[in-house]
Amino acid sequence: xxxxxxxxxxxxxxxxxxxxxxxRTAGVRLHQEDMSPGEDLCTVHITFDQGFHxxxxxxxxxxxxxxxxxxxxxxxxxxxEDLEExxxxxxxxxxxxxxxxxxxxxxxxxxxxxxxFHSGRYEPEGQxxxxxxxxxxxxxxxxxxxxxxxxxxxxxASEV
Amino acid sequence: MSKRIMVVDDSxxxxxxxxxxxxxxxxxxxxxxxxGEDAIARYAEVQPDLVTMDIIMQGMDGLDAAEIILKxxxxxxxxxxxxxxxxxxFERAKAIGAKGFIDKPFHQEQLVKMFREALA
Numbered sequence: 001x002x003x004x005x006x007x008x009x010x011x012x013x014x015x016x017x018x019x020x021x022x023x024r025t026a027g028v029r030l031h032q033e034d035m036s037p038g039e040d041l042c043t044v045h046i047t048f049d050q051g052f053h054x055x056x057x058x059x060x061x062x063x064x065x066x067x068x069x070x071x072x073x074x075x076x077x078x079x080x081e082d083l084e085e086x087x088x089x090x091x092x093x094x095x096x097x098x099x100x101x102x103x104x105x106x107x108x109x110x111x112x113x114x115x116x117f118h119s120g121r122y123e124p125e126g127q128x129x130x131x132x133x134x135x136x137x138x139x140x141x142x143x144x145x146x147x148x149x150x151x152x153x154x155x156x157a158s159e160v
Numbered sequence: 161m162s163k164r165i166m167v168v169d170d171s172x173x174x175x176x177x178x179x180x181x182x183x184x185x186x187x188x189x190x191x192x193x194x195x196g197e198d199a200i201a202r203y204a205e206v207q208p209d210l211v212t213m214d215i216i217m218q219g220m221d222g223l224d225a226a227e228i229i230l231k232x233x234x235x236x237x238x239x240x241x242x243x244x245x246x247x248x249x250f251e252r253a254k255a256i257g258a259k260g261f262i263d264k265p266f267h268q269e270q271l272v273k274m275f276r277e278a279l280a
Contacts, residue, residue: 024265073176082172089171092216093264096243100263109247114170114216 051110196225
């Protein structure tokens with residue numbers, strides 16, 4: 001996101017935010033584990049429009065997001081609309097936490113657009129993956145937090 | 161008597177979280193608006209003691225909505241509840257006249273303390 005930070009420092013900020021916000025918002029503990037999500041997936045995505053020209057994507061098993069949504073809404077099942085609403089608000093809070101930590105580290109204020117929700121895996125156009133943090137829950141479903149940066153010109157894609 | 165809160169947030173989840181956190185306190189949710197435009201339109205009708213305002217919403221953002229409400233109703237007491245509680249956003253909220261700023265995710269203690277300060 002910013003040349004003043006190393007990728008390792010950024011990964012630490014993202015990891016701490018994921019673990020803390022997930023437990024506080026939805027009562028689910030996630031830990032980093034190299035386990036790919038299954039085939040029934042949802043994705044939430046935000047783009048930073050000020051401060052950093054990057055984006056973050058959370059691609060998670062639908063079962064994980066549904067369980068988190070049920071915990072948060074205090075309901076046994078959730079509708080597709082509630083799943084989408086929960087996912088966007090959860091990711092909004094998560095990205096806010098990340099942006100605040102980035103501000104503390106760099107003094108660069110970052111703003112981002114409202115999150116978008118997608119059924120299945122979504123990959124933002126004109127961006128390439130810089131790194132991926134992979135998580136698993138105690139119930140063996142998982143999520144990936146993906147940090148995207150604008151495609152480099154030599155790859156033939158336009159910069160965002 | 162309960163203090164009446166108007167919640168402005170495009171997420172139903174935040175309403176549920178606020179209902180949880182405010183249960184058993186002297187505050188009740190009197191109205192729920194899912195956009196800044198809705199909050200501006202309903203403020204005079206609801207006449208809340210306090211408004212909680214999200215910032216990142218579809219359409220008009222919460223800072224613009226708070227500014228308009230405070231121009232039309234200078235007596236309004238608005239607390240921003242957002243994940244963007246830092247930097248220039250924080251400064252702009254103060255400049256507009258917001259009574260405080262609470263980070264998401266929030267705790268009951270933090271919320272009640274801020275509400276009491278805003279209503280003092």
